[in-house]
Amino acid sequence: MAGQLNIGWGKRSLAPDFPVPIPGQFYMRVSLGTYTPVLASALVLENGEDQVIFVSCDMVSVDPDVLLKVQALLAAEVPALQGNKLIINATHTHAGPGSRDVGDYPRNVEMKEGEELRIFLARQIADAVKEAWEKRAPGSIAYGYGFATTGHSRRVIYMDDIGLRLGLRPGIAIDGHGKMYGNTNDEMFASYEAGTDPFINLFYTFDKDEKLTGAVVNVPCPSQTGENAWVLHASFWHNVREKLAAKYGEIGVVGQAAAAGDLSPRQLHYRAAELRRYQLKYPEKIAEYMANPMIFPGYENLSPEDKKSACENSCIEYMRAEDIANRIVSAFDEVLEWASQEKFTAPELKHEVRVVDLQRRMFPREMMEEEKKNHENFMKDEMMLEGDKWEQLRHNSMLNSRRSRCGGVVKRYELQEEQPVIPSDIHVVKIGNIAFATNRFELYMDYMHRIQARSPFEQTFIVQLVTGPNGSGSYLATVRGEENKGYSASPYCNQVSPQGGQQLVEETLKVLKEIR
Amino acid sequence: MKKCAATVIMLFAALFLLPSCASTQECKKSAAGTLKVGWGRRSIAMKGAVPITGQFFMRVAQGEYTPVEASALVLEDSKDAVIFVSCDVVSVNPKVLIAAKELLKKELPAVPVEKIIINATHTHAGPSTGDNVITYPNKVDIVPGEKVQKFIARQIADAVKEAWQSRTSGAVSYGYGFATTGHSRRAIYLKDMGKKIKAGTGIAVNGHCVMYGNTATSDFASYEAGTDTFINLLYTFDAQGKLSGAVINVPCPAQTSETAWAYNASFWHNVREKLAARYGRKIGVIAQSAAAGDLAPRQLHYKNAEKRRYMLKYRELMESYVKNPMARPAVNGIVDKNVPLDSNEVIELMRAEDIANRIVAAFDEVLSWAGKEKFDSPVLKHQVKTLRLPKNDFPKAIVLDEQRKHAASMKERFKTSGDPIAMLIHNSRLNSRRRRMAAITTRYEQTRKEPYILTDVHAVRIGNIAFATNRFELFLDYQHRIQGRSPFEQTFIVQLTVDPRGTGSYLATERGERNKGYSATPYSNQVSFKGGQVLVNETVKMLYALNDRKPALRKNPAVITVPKVKGVPAAADWAKAPRLKDLCSITTNLLQQAPTTLRLLHDGKFLYVKANCGTAAKGEKILAPPVSMVQRDGSLWQYDSIEFFIGRNKDSYQFIFAPGNKLTDLSHSAADKVSGVTWNGRKVRVTSSFTADGWEGILAIPLDELAFTGKSKAGEYKFNFGRNAFSQKASGMTNRETGAYLPLDGAFKNIANCGTLKLAR
Known part of the structure; x- marks a missing residue:
């Protein structure tokens, strides 16, 4: 019999009162303000024998250095908490x-970044x-x-090699039969690569009076609407x-993306129908947004007409x-209604943390040579040293990205003989009849289905983009992904191979079976 | 309406x-x-x-x-x-x-x-x-x-x-x-499961796919199409x-x-x-x-x-x-x-x-x-068309194999006594299996005589939406292909619609046929995946016809002589310039709805390209790049813009210009490699302005900055151009259609497919 579960919630803002870099595109943005709160939300589950601390962060990725810093702070300030269980x-x-270093290129925009920002975060x-x-207290879960x-699937597959039609996009992607966010209004459009997954996994917490205190909400979708914003949201x-x-008062929410490397919130067909849906369904929200839109550099100098026109796209995204x-x-309410009939006060809690070696994505020498040439060419392209500061930031950060992505392939080629595997951290957590299994990647959905289908647990929450001391981020494509190419499935994006992906599946399942 | x-x-x-x-x-x-x-x-x-x-x-x-x-x-x-x-x-x-x-x-x-x-x-x-x-x-x-x-x-x-x-x-x-x-019922495995999981003769042949296959196995890879x-x-x-x-x-x-x-x-x-x-x-x-x-x-x-x-x-x-x-x-x-x-x-x-x-x-x-x-009072139009879809033509070896299996099944006995229900179950199942095996031979022979299946498709327009029917158990990808290309806001695909000649049968995709499994074998598929694509293309054509699209395009002149002027062209010069128009939609091969006229002049130093771009219908508003898009070489193709390609041999330069004096200029070298993709012409200039029904722009290309590999005739270039016609309809819907002056066969910048520009002396 496991011990009584203690549950605690906490949260903090991750929005500092100074401009910070906003990564996620090939060019760098800098925050011009905070549009919605961006949070770190923490949930502690502990029963005296083991513990798990879930923290979701409204960030594109969390640098391992941030994790190490958090662990160090907690080791000093909360000795009973096990840092490796974060x-x-x-x-x-x-x-x-953005928690990573922005990089060294000429810019004239004020921001705090790198170490300074990581300390804050x-x-x-x-x-x-x-x-x-500190707030943890006896409670129950459902x-x-x-x-x-x-x-929705963001990998559009064509009957022909669309890379031949589009031409090369060095430093960005190598297209093939697949193209991320490709146009579906194309007579060679064949399919979405892997479709989508409409499942939502929910884990609720209650206090001793059986009042809802929060939930872990796990959906196979990265929260990347409004992905070009110059404000934090x-x-x-x-x-x-x-x-x-x-509905429920100030409750805690840990927001998790399940495996969704090949998914995004965007519909790629039915765009006109989507627009109409929003126009008819949310007229008040649209008016509200347009009265107070997300701003961007130069916004204040626009005419009212241009302001409206420039904010339409971000409005759709919103x-x-x-x-x-x-x-x-809706799903939260629906599931809560029946799931809360069965509350568990002392579920078995087991938390395993492992480092697994995953086979690196290898590529041939010719590809490296090609990227070396690309890199050299980008090195010949000049950084902007003067002119409009925003244009300079965009141009230079973009060039820097392309340089480092081409250079990254060269570096990884050099490592592939010497270090054919990439150590990667995984957490596997048992809470009664369900489990959580984490990975550091933008993991293609198929891997999730492989784990969930074979897991000995009733439900298995896959959590992607979990930071470990060994790293965070990078797409992990499947064999069909690698064959189809396109952004997210080219050597620019993949550190680990599909074989490594299957190793992740097998290693995760091994632990799931051990702790069952 | x-x-x-x-x-x-x-x-x-x-x-x-x-x-x-x-x-x-x-x-x-x-x-x-x-x-x-x-x-x-x-x-x-x-x-x-x-x-x-x-x-x-x-x-x-x-x-x-x-x-x-x-x-x-x-x-x-x-x-x-x-x-x-x-x-x-x-x-x-x-x-x-x-x-x-x-x-x-x-x-x-x-x-x-x-x-x-x-x-x-x-x-x-x-x-x-x-x-x-x-x-x-x-x-x-x-x-x-x-x-x-x-x-x-x-x-x-x-x-x-x-x-x-x-x-x-x-x-x-x-x-x-x-x-x-x-939910997807086609489970895909990392290896061929045909030998491991036998589906039964007359029922299916498994491959990398097994319908309703067990997913709790180490061989499970994915669902086929989600x-x-x-x-x-x-x-x-x-x-x-x-x-x-x-x-x-x-x-x-x-x-x-x-x-x-x-x-x-x-x-x-x-x-x-x-x-x-x-x-x-x-x-x-x-x-x-x-x-x-x-x-x-x-x-x-x-x-x-x-x-x-x-x-x-x-x-x-x-x-x-x-x-x-x-x-x-x-x-x-x-x-x-x-x-x-x-x-x-x-x-x-x-x-x-x-x-x-x-x-x-x-x-x-x-x-x-x-x-x-x-x-x-929505527009109501209902068209019925009989399509000819290529049958699933399988090799003779399959027929021979099925004949052997059929002969074996003929040795299996019907029950002639015992519980009537148990008898019915046993005998009807054996009968089904035999019929499915025998049908392979019949269909093979029929296909030799008549390689097409005739089937009726209904396409119905009700205002801004449409319905498109088919008689099949149609694989999902086909629906996405039709919906992805349909000119209607919503397109309801209706499967298993009976027509006077037949009903039913699975229509698998190419990946389905490759992966095999029940629903994607000759037992189940009367029409091939190629037939599936014919169904898609013909349905899309019917939908466009219901949407009042203009007829298909004639061939545009491919050899253009560009008049010479002295210095920057004046209005009178432009009046004499040849007018290139009637672009072809690259997705439908119909006339692009939004009108575009391009005129060309040169003064020996610059090639001047003047574009006049209208909207598909009155009351629409050009979707122009936001003023905030400040950088050169931005994503202009996502907004209303002209793409102009000029090249020689296999080299080409690509210019995209858009309202707001926006410019993207890139070059694509002979080996189709990266070297010049970030090329920025030093003297390239763009001016543009909005007009009553759209916008107009002039691009000036400095001829002395264009460098090509190999030899070619002086004063001659290959060219093509296209229009990304993006506008908002009065209803608020976005209208997006890309058209090309010379219809494309492969890459837009594939200069070998392009026309010729001759600069007059």
Whole structure:
């Protein structure tokens, strides 16, 4: 018999009061303000024998250095908390503070980044965890699954090699039969590569009076609506939190993306129908948004007409977030209604942390030579040293990205003989009849199905983009992905091979079976 | 199209311009539009020992667990009509369609019978409409197929008559939402499972795919094509604006309880009951399955979680069911009424309940906003075309193999004694298998004589949406291809629509055929995946025709002489320049809707390219790049823009220019490698301005900056250009269409396919 479960929630803002870099595109953006709160939300589950601390961060990814800093802070300030039991996931909003170094290129825009920003972020995350730890008290949990359409396949497959039609996009992607966000209004359009997954996994927490205190909400969709924003925002997780707060009071929400490397919130067909849907369904929300849109550099100098025109796209994106949030919240309510009939006060809690070696994606010498040439060519392209500061930031950060992506392939080629595997951290957590299994990747959905189908647990929450000391991020494509190519499935993006992906599946299942 | 929007808020002029209805008064007036709407329905639960098909063995109806129906909806204006009929059957035999039409012709000649679209919901527990001639030993008294066909044709005709006669002025609304209904049923494995998992002769040949395959195995790789959670909805209203019914279109065959021995309409019954409880018993429902040959209501993983979900959510329903389960036949004199609470039989019923709850939730959600915009006079056009689709032509070796298997199966014995039901199951299954094997030879021989299948496709336009039918169990990818390319806001794909020549059969994709498994083998596929693409292309063409698109393009002149001027051209110079126009849509091969005129001049130093770009229709607004897009080489192709290509040999330069003096200029070197992709011309200039109906721009290309490999004639270049015509319609919808001056065959920048520019001296 396991011990009584203690549950605690905490949260902190990750939005500093100074401009910070916003990564997620090939060019760098800098925050011009905060449009919605961006948060670190922490949930502690502990029963005296084991513990798990879930932290979701409204960020595109969390640098391992942030994790190490959080662990160091907590080791000093909360000695009973086991730092290695921290599971920090990025929701993958493309409008959160960037925890990685921005890079060295000429720019004339003020921001705080790198170490300075990581110290801030680590402090906030540590404080959220501390709060959760200190507030922990006996409670219960419930779980279930439902359906909510959140992500759509973003890998469009063509009958022909679209790379030949589009030409090369060095430093960005190598297209083949697949193209990310490809046009479906094309007579060679064949299919979406792997389709989508409408499952939503839900894990609820209650206090000793059986009052709902929060939930882990796990959907196969990165929260990347509004992904070109120049203001900080949490994408649909903000809308979800607001709606749940309105219904249930200030409850905690850990927002997790399940495996969704090949999914995104965007529909790639039915775009006109989608627009009409929002126009008819959310006229007030649209008016509200347009009265107070997300701003961007140069916004203040625009005529009122240009302001409207320039904000239309971000408005659609915002409505998409609203729409997704409505579906998540409907599923949340639906599942809560029946799942809460069965609350567990002392579920078995086991938390394993492992490092698994995954086979690196190898590529031939010719490809490396090609990228070397690309890199040399990009090195010949000049950085902008003067002119409009925003144009300079865009141009230079873009060039820097392309240089480093081509250079990255060269470096990885050099490593592939010497280090054919990539150590990767995974957490596997048993909570009664369900489990959580994490990975650091933008993991293609098929891998999730492989794990879930074979897992000995009733439900298995796959959590992608979880930071470990050995790294965070990078797409992990499948064999069909690698064959079809396109952004997210080229050597620029893949550190680990599909064989490594299957190793991740097998290693995860091994632990799941051990702890069952 | 007249529309009547109950609640509208004018927001702003461009993207979010909402459809308007000036006043409530106008709404009332427009209620008497041209559209007439009528509903009818009849039970098709024929009494007696009616065969139920859908499995390899035959079942015989043991009564009615839920009603099974034919529902009819008539939409008609003075010019055209469509009559939708959905039937709770696995498929509708062409004889039923023909007989129903004959009855109507005789009894109500005004009904345009060629406009009838009958689809099967694909419940596996409806009365069989097949011939069902029993050629094997049988002791069960079975109603002959002919009698059942006659009965169902009568019921369908009566439902249509009722709908036709009750039609009155009304309106429609439409929208889409999300409801998880079908799941992929094609499990794909890392290796070929053909030898490991034998599907049985006459049934299927497994490969990397096994239908309903076990996912809890280390070989499991993925679902083949995933699922589709879209639900398309068309609501109808009476003259008073009261909801009278809906067409509900989901990519899922209604095949829960697919081994039942009592009539069962699957989840459509639950949907109808729930809607009746909310909106009144008179609400009509046309239940359509969108393309779902590779989908089914079954989850193939999370089965324990699913069971728990139902146990917690529907406990009372489950308990009440096991007390009074569906009727089943006695085997050896015993009717097994013991149904455990967690048995598959109960789970299947709860699955229907769960799916129905999601459909109804989406129904309500979409109605809440779509109901604001009612159309009482939508454009109604209905076209029926007979297509020729290439048959699935398999190699002779398969035929020989099947002949061997068939010969072996002929040695298997029919049961001639014992329990009649057990006999029926055994003998009908053996008979099915033999027939499927023999059919391979027949089809092979027929294909030698006639390599095409003829099939009718209906394409129906109702205002801004369309319906497109097919007779197949169509794999999902085909639906996405049609919807992805359709010019309509929403395109309802309706599978298993009977035509006078046939009905049914799976239509697999190329990846399906490669992966094999049930539904993607010669047993199941009459039409090849190439035929599937013909179906897609022809359907898209029909949709464009309904959308009033102009006819296909003639060939544009490919050799252009560019006049020489002195210095920067003046207005008078431009008047003399050749005008290049009539671009071809690169997706439809029809004339691009938005007009573009390009003029060319040169002064020896610069090539001047002047573009005049209009919108597809009056009142549209050019989608220009935002002012915030400050950098050169930005994503201009995502906005209204001109792409101009100039090259020699295999080298080309690409220029994209757009309103706001925006410019992208790149070069593509001979080896198609990267070197110059980031090329920025030093002296390239763009000016542009908005005009009354669009924009105009002038691009000046410095000829001395263009460098090409190899030798070529001085003053001669290869060229092509295109227009990304992106605009917002008055309704707020975005119109996107890319056109090319010289129609493309391969890459746009493939200079070998381009025309020639000769610079005059």
